[in-house]
Amino acid sequence: MSRDQCPYRFSRRAFLTGTAVGLAAGVSGSVLGLRHWLQPDAVVSPEPPSATPTPSLPPMPGRYPGRVIEVHHPDAVRPGYTLNPTAIAQMMDRGMCSLTGADDPVEAWRSFVEPGDVVGIKVNPVGFSDRPGVVSAISSMPVVLQTVRRLKEAGVRGQDIILFERYANEFERAGYVRLLGERGMEGVRWCCASAGYSPGQLAIDGVDAGRQNYSPELLQHVVGYDPDSFVSMGFAAPEHSPRDDRRFRSHLSLIVSRMVNKFITIPVLKDHRSAGVTLALKNMSHGLNNNVARSHLANIAHGVPDTPGYATTGPNQCNTFIPSALAHPALRRKAMLHILDGLIGVYEGGPGTWNRTWAVWPCRSLFFATDPVALDHVCWDIIERKRVAEGWPRTADMGRHRFPAHALLAAHLQTLGAGQALGSANAHAAAAHIAAGASTEVFDRRQPEHIYLAGSIGLGIFDMARIDHRRIQLGAA
Numbered sequence: 001m002s003r004d005q006c007p008y009r010f011s012r013r014a015f016l017t018g019t020a021v022g023l024a025a026g027v028s029g030s031v032l033g034l035r036h037w038l039q040p041d042a043v044v045s046p047e048p049p050s051a052t053p054t055p056s057l058p059p060m061p062g063r064y065p066g067r068v069i070e071v072h073h074p075d076a077v078r079p080g081y082t083l084n085p086t087a088i089a090q091m092m093d094r095g096m097c098s099l100t101g102a103d104d105p106v107e108a109w110r111s112f113v114e115p116g117d118v119v120g121i122k123v124n125p126v127g128f129s130d131r132p133g134v135v136s137a138i139s140s141m142p143v144v145l146q147t148v149r150r151l152k153e154a155g156v157r158g159q160d161i162i163l164f165e166r167y168a169n170e171f172e173r174a175g176y177v178r179l180l181g182e183r184g185m186e187g188v189r190w191c192c193a194s195a196g197y198s199p200g201q202l203a204i205d206g207v208d209a210g211r212q213n214y215s216p217e218l219l220q221h222v223v224g225y226d227p228d229s230f231v232s233m234g235f236a237a238p239e240h241s242p243r244d245d246r247r248f249r250s251h252l253s254l255i256v257s258r259m260v261n262k263f264i265t266i267p268v269l270k271d272h273r274s275a276g277v278t279l280a281l282k283n284m285s286h287g288l289n290n291n292v293a294r295s296h297l298a299n300i301a302h303g304v305p306d307t308p309g310y311a312t313t314g315p316n317q318c319n320t321f322i323p324s325a326l327a328h329p330a331l332r333r334k335a336m337l338h339i340l341d342g343l344i345g346v347y348e349g350g351p352g353t354w355n356r357t358w359a360v361w362p363c364r365s366l367f368f369a370t371d372p373v374a375l376d377h378v379c380w381d382i383i384e385r386k387r388v389a390e391g392w393p394r395t396a397d398m399g400r401h402r403f404p405a406h407a408l409l410a411a412h413l414q415t416l417g418a419g420q421a422l423g424s425a426n427a428h429a430a431a432a433h434i435a436a437g438a439s440t441e442v443f444d445r446r447q448p449e450h451i452y453l454a455g456s457i458g459l460g461i462f463d464m465a466r467i468d469h470r471r472i473q474l475g476a477a
Contacts, residue, residue, distance in 0.1 A: 065461050067370070120164050122283065124268050131353070139341050167195070265284060269367075285323075377462055399446050
């Protein structure tokens with residue numbers, strides 16, 4: 001791997017002095033895997049791997065607990081869901097100035113970064129689609145470009161900016177590798193923790209499915225996970241071997257633990273079929289760690305086959321997994337800023353376009369915060385209002401436990417004919433959506449309460465009475 005792709009250094013102290021649990025069964029093979037990623041000329045020193053200034057910002061929820069800035073521009077998303085980069089750049093500058101109180105956008109960025117920082121930018125490509133007629137909802141290219149542009153103007157070198165995501169194949173497919181060739185992206189590197197999705201998700205080197213399934217060029221950018229940096233939780237996926245202690249652990253991406261000293265997230269305004277919503281909190285908990293599939297399990301048999309009451313269920317641990325994963329000290333310390341992309345929102349069928357009920361709308365807003373709990377609560381409410389307006393139940397009211405057979409039959413019958421007996425178009429739409437949506441529900445219930453639980457352990461402010469949500473209108477209303 002060449003130095004200009006994903007260079008980083010391992011500290012001998014950090015590499016050899018893990019916790020006792022971190023050196024338990026299963027890690028020895030991981031260490032061997034990590035050696036693959038060491039550069040032949042890597043310098044082993046007693047200093048931390050990235051010899052950058054330690055973060056001078058308070059840990060999550062950061063400098064502005066409870067503050068959420070929403071900037072709306074009616075021309076940010078044009079007909080046909082095309083984006084307006086000029087309007088988006090204006091929104092970015094106004095949002096950063098309003099969040100920080102700075103008069104100048106570069107000054108606003110300088111309050112977060114300084115020369116010598118190595119800054120990661122976490123994007124979210126999961127909602128990408130290349131199918132005709134299907135609108136994507138990902139971290140928008142104009143938002144990423146403006147973030148990099150302002151970071152450079154604030155004194156961060158291009159080679160000290162790392163664009164990253166969990167899965168390299170999704171990152172590439174969504175177009176972020178091509179984006180690095182755009183003007184303004186000179187010097188910026190990209191890395192991912194894993195090569196691609198696989199059910200196992202235990203490989204510390206990030207390649208669970210086998211290297212033969214990926215191109216050598218893509219694998220050059222896969223850095224894996226830190227064997228000494230993880231959070232343990234007392235549940236595991238059923239397919240994991242009981243002799244493998246890794247099944248209880250979620251290891252932090254090496255990008256976060258060793259390669260950057262600060263990172264920015266660019267999550268997307270999206271409904272989520274298991275967690276209820278996927279905003280800033282879930283973008284970090286599931287995007288920065290391995291072994292995340294154990295947080296939502298599908299097709300678990302309940303009862304005895306061919307007898308009354310038999311069913312397959314979808315147990316859902318997202319509510320506890322998300323705040324537990326985010327309690328990791330390194331993650332809390334380095335997460336400095338969240339710019340939530342609400343230009344195109346997803347109110348049903350998230351996180352990916354593979355869901356048959358995928359539904360988007362041009363929300364045309366960007367959100368700025370250092371507090372991910374306050375940010376997620378504000379955006380959760382926005383998604384709920386849109387769902388209700390479109391005739392969908394609230395996210396918390398979705399899931400298999402809400403749709404026994406007799407309820408599905410009643411909903412189906414209500415959709416027949418013109419629906420006059422229902423009394424309103426919204427009620428008729430709700431019945432139709434329940435009948436259609438319930439047939440694709442995998443989990444017993446959706447659980448947006450992870451947002452409250454994250455707030456309860458100090459990751460941010462959940463109480464709306466204490467949240468300062470400022471909505472700024474740009475352009476013609």
